[in-house]
Amino acid sequence: MFDSLNISGSGMTTHQTWMDAISDNIANINTVKSTNESAFQARYVVAVAQEDGKVGSGVAVGGVELGSAQGVLTYDPENPLADARGYVRRPDIDLGDQMSQMIMAQRGYQANISQMDRVRSAYQAAIQMGRG
Numbered sequence: 001m002f003d004s005l006n007i008s009g010s011g012m013t014t015h016q017t018w019m020d021a022i023s024d025n026i027a028n029i030n031t032v033k034s035t036n037e038s039a040f041q042a043r044y045v046v047a048v049a050q051e052d053g054k055v056g057s058g059v060a061v062g063g064v065e066l067g068s069a070q071g072v073l074t075y076d077p078e079n080p081l082a083d084a085r086g087y088v089r090r091p092d093i094d095l096g097d098q099m100s101q102m103i104m105a106q107r108g109y110q111a112n113i114s115q116m117d118r119v120r121s122a123y124q125a126a127i128q129m130g131r132g
Contacts, residue, residue, distance in 0.1 A: 004119045008112040010058030015109035018045045034081045039071025040091040
């Protein structure tokens with residue numbers, strides 16, 4: 001039973017890191033840089049399975065990959081950061097994709113919480129059987 005709690009806990013930690021990265025991406029979706037600077041680089045969490053020689057022992061964050069530093073050149077001559085041709089650099093982040101990713105991360109987090117609740121209930125039932 002404790003293995004189940006550890007696995008669910010590792011899943012919650014990984015999904016929380018994933019949601020943090022997504023929220024950072026969404027918060028910086030309109031970040032503008034001059035054309036001679038790198039655009040904000042989106043963060044993508046890489047999850048890896050943890051193995052202990054048996055079935056599996058959860059998941060962990062294996063790293064964070066960065067998106068394109070090239071971004072997208074946008075014509076915005078009114079922007080004070082615009083170059084002589086009127087272009088600025090924006091991050092190459094798709095809001096629709098980020099929102100879909102956020103939904104998946106939230107659902108995964110909720111699934112791990114539900115699993116922890118079921119394990120806790122089973123553990124409490126086992127304790128009650130031992131007392132009775």
